[in-house]
Amino acid sequence: MPERIRPIGRALLSVSDKTGLVPFARALASHGVALVSTGGTAQALKDAGIAVTDVAEVTGYPEMMDGRVKTLHPKVHGGLLAIRDDAAHAAAMAEHGIPPIDLLVVSLYPFEQTLANGAAYDDCIENIDIGGPAMIRAAAKNHHDVAVVVDAGDYQTVLDEIKAHGGTTLQTRKTLAARAFARTGAYDAAISTWLLAEVGETTPAFRAVGGRLAQRLRYGENPHQWAGFYRTGEVRPGVASARQLQGKELSYNNINDTDAAYECVAEFDPTRTPAVVIVKHANPCGVAEAPSLLEAYRKALMCDPVSAFGGIIAVNRRLDAETARAIAEIFTEVVIAPEADDDAIAVFAAKKNLRLLIAGGLPDPRSAGLTAKTVAGGLLVQSRDDAVVEAMDLKVVTKRAPTAAELADLQFAFRVCKHVKSNTIIYAKDRATVGIGAGQMSRLDSARIAARKAIDAAEAAGLAAPLTKGCVVASDAFFPFADGLIAAAEAGATAVIQPGGSIRDNEVIAAADERGLAMVLTGTRHFRH
Structure with a gap:
């Protein structure tokens, strides 16, 4: 047959997630499909009054070793792998009493969820499925004859095929097979990533990366x-973990920018002070700490009110109604917070295009994890930048040491520059950014752009002078020449924080001393590309 329709005479069902199982199995039975099942799945079907054969009756062996061994048997894998049009395969099935299995339905042990729940090592091990992936791969390999389902979302597809064609089409079986291999790949990736972390191996010979679709995006x-x-x-x-309370679907750029904003705001301990980050095109355009979220938002907005229009806002504390009303005064794409008051939620309800995300907590900036980036023909994997300025051994290298107020602003600015694309220059004053220069090929250009933005912000606010007068400056990496530092001093900076390490460090330090600047070195850089 051109369509290669394969009728379904027998189906094997073995699912840990029983969502939709009973109605699906009942519908299969109504089409004359004989059902074979295992353990808890078989019991669920029997409880629903559905006729089912236990897999032990097929194999002639009971489940054993706490369920570790039940489907690893030739009468199961032979029924999945046999090529129906191959005479030798058919003869082997007849000789050994192997019944064909035309449909396999498996949802794997919930390893990922067990891990996410913080389970102990041994519990995670016990939730590694062995028989399930083996059957899935067997059925997927033999997709010319066998259909395999690994997600309840595909139940209706199979039923529609049976109703329309009396069986499954080759195209559908190919599609289901592709999804099945992707599922086992992602499953194995989660297990291997966990075990590699357990043993502390960072660069194994093989690195698997996988995930589950959360959202089909309109475009990239x-x-x-x-x-x-x-x-x-x-x-x-x-x-990725947040609940979206309102607004249209997030776009690719929304997700990317929201992640950048939330990772940045997490640098500021919510038990110490409220903080707000405003991001545009993956770069912060305003960051501030203050006694209240409202004040922090206003200070952050003042840094670059033009870029903030249509931006992403992240806060590090429960969002209150007063702050929500201030945010609602300009167009904002996304607001993300650990939690929000009912009154704040109500304020945003009138803004149908604003997306409000509740993340349920803040990420730990000291927790490494992994980041990955594709390049042509390869994948760059590294640990997340988990360096925090509080843990750095700051070294004063100028004749003048920073004052207590300058030091607080220097630490603030260095937290921010960790999240701005390199080359990065951050001007900060009173724990708020007052000028940000991002992503320039020259550090001097970043210093000048940040100063220019500070002038523009001062004009927008009706100030007599830009807030860079009396500010501090942070650089994500060393100054290769003194020109960038001199530009910062001309903009009004009085103190500098930078990693150091340039062959011209002495020239840069001398330029700072000549201008009465205080400078501290961190010994740690924050390149971000």
């Missing part, structure tokens, strides 16, 4: 690109 960075959002097994509060 641009309308001509397709895109999807996948959740990995990483347990880290943020955009």
Whole structure:
């Protein structure tokens, strides 16, 4: 037959997630499909009054070793792998009494969820499925004859095929097989990533990366690109774990920018002080700490009110109504918070295009985890930048040491520059950014752009002078020449924080001394590309 329709005479069902199982099995039975099942799945079907044969009756062996061994048997794998049009395969099935299995339905032991729940090592091990992946791979390999389902979302597809064609089409079986291999790949990736972390191996010979689709996106960075959002097994509060309370679907750029904003705001301990981050095109355009979220928001907005329009806002504390009303005064794409008051939620309810995300917690900036980036023909994997300025051994290298107020601002600015694209220059005053220079090829250009933005912000606020007068400056990496530092001093900076390590450090330090600047070195850089 051109369509290669394969009728379904027998189906093997073995699922840990029993969502939709009973109605699906009942519908299969109504089409004359004989059902074979295992353990808890078989019991669920029997409880529902559905006729089912236990797999032990097929294999002639009972489940054993706490369920570790039940489907690893030739009468199961032979029924899945046999090529129906191959005479030798058919003869082997007849000789050994192997019944064909035309449909396999498996949902794997919930390893990822067990890990996410913080289970002990031994519990995680026991939730590694062995028989399930083996059957899935067997059925998927033999997709010319066998259909395999690994997600309850595909139950209706199979039923529709049976109703329309009396069986499954080759195209559908190919599609289901592709999804099945992707599922076992993601499953194995989660297990291997966990075990590698357990043993502390960072660069194994093979690295598997996988995830589960969270959202099909309308397009990628641009309308001509397709895109999807996948959740990995990483347990880290943020955009992937957040509940969206309102607004239209997040776009690719929304997700990317929201992650950047939330990771940045997490640098500021919510038990110490409220903080607000405003992001535009993956770079912070305003960051501030203050006694209240409202004040922090206003200070952050003052840094660059033009870029803030249509931006992403992240806060490190429960969002209150007063702050929500201030945010609602300008167009904002996304607001993300650990939690929000009912009154704050009500304020945003009138803004139908604003997305409000509740993350349930803040990510730990000291927790490494992994980041990955594709390059042509490869994948760059590294640990997340978990360096925090509080843990750095700051070294004063100028004749003048920073004052207590300058030191507080220097530490604030260095937290921010960790989250701005390199080359980065941050001007800060009173624990708020007053000028940000991001992503320039020259550090001097970043210093000048940040100063220019401070002038523009001062004009927008009706100030007599830019807030860079009397500010501090942070650089994500060393000054290769003194020119960038001199530009910062001309903008009004009085103190500097930078990693150091340039062959011209002495020239840069001398330039700072000549201008009466205080300078501290961190010994740690924050490149971000």
